[in-house]
Amino acid sequence: MESDVSANSRLTIAAHTLTWIGLYQRRGHEVATSEQIATSVNTNPVVIRRLLGELRKAGLADSRRGAGAGWMLARDLAAITLLDVYQAIEPGPIFALHRATPDPECVVGHGIGPAMTAVYDDVEAALCRELAKTTLEDVLRDVLKAA
Template sequence: MSANSKLTVAVHALAWMGLHQSRGHEVSTSEQIAASVGTNAVVIRRLLGDLRRAGLTESRRGAGSGWVLGREPAAITVLDVYDALDDGPVFALHHSEPDPGCVVGGGIQPVLSGLYGRVDGALRAELARTTIADVLKGILTAH
């Protein structure tokens, strides 16, 4: 199994945009963001489109086209980004029904559902405590 890096790339893009805007630039291009992330601009455009639907980014067309933050970095939590990407739960139950006649197969889903619910609650609480401004501050402090 491989880890999904979509949240990481989205937070990276938003932090980059926040820094870029704080330095007096009105818009960011997907090419500029992609260069920092180390990916293709098409990947960034798709991701920023998902974030736009959640109100976290806005796109500008015409002269001076590009992307801007939809809110101040301090008003965007990592949970907002996580929810905007809507990749489903971190952990999922079986894709097919386990054998209900088996002791483990018949009882595993309720046990894991409870565990996964608690994990999801803890994850959401932690992500809600951190804003894009916090991420950017941590980056700038470490640099």
Template sequence: MSANSRMSLAVHVLAWLAYDRRGTDKEVATSQHIATSVNTNPVVIRRCLGQLKDGGLVEVTHGRNGGWNLARPAKDITLLDVYRALPEEPVFGPHASDPDAECYVGFGIRHTLSGVYREATEALCRSLSATTVADVLRDTLAFHAASAPVTVTVT
């Protein structure tokens, strides 16, 4: 099984926009600029940006100088907002095939696990609501600063 990376991609895109848009007025960001940071194809970024736009998290300017911006400040976008902007996909799901209804375990496993998974998803949403894109950007930049090689000048 592979992990769903859409959430990581979307948060990366939003954190990049928050970083790139800070301070002065700059030219508008393009999917090509963002794709360089993510190290992926701009088409993947455009697909993600479309979902984030539909979710009200980014806005686009069309035309010669067109590009992408956050729809609101990064401090006002929670990871729960990002999660909800992406296509709905359950965190956990049932087996691909129906269990044996004649088996004591198979008979009730789906019912039992659906309650457990609902509670786990609610906990996930509570956790995501406590973190903003600004928090992610701050921690990312702090990690970069702490990991940067120290330059020593000898005179």
């Protein structure tokens, strides 16, 4: 069973990335390069660029090209919640219905889809509510406290 490697670490990486940029900017730098971030995250710069591309599309980050290029925040850390980040990078729902449509002749097969959808909607809503409670400012505060 081991640790579930398939679980999404994308939210972790995204939060790490944005928090890193935020701290870097507060220390007086204009932009951060994907290489610098990748060093802190311990991964490949392309992975960071791909993620930041999605975050930019969602209006959370921005980039400059050419020499002296790099990435910056589009909003302050305090104005970005983990929900914003989550919605920027996680397209699909947590739970899915059947792949193949179940037997419509069967009472259960016919009615189970809507029944589970109602539950899943509530679960997703609760998850979003929880993620919205924490801003990247909160995350940075926790990070600095631990140091």
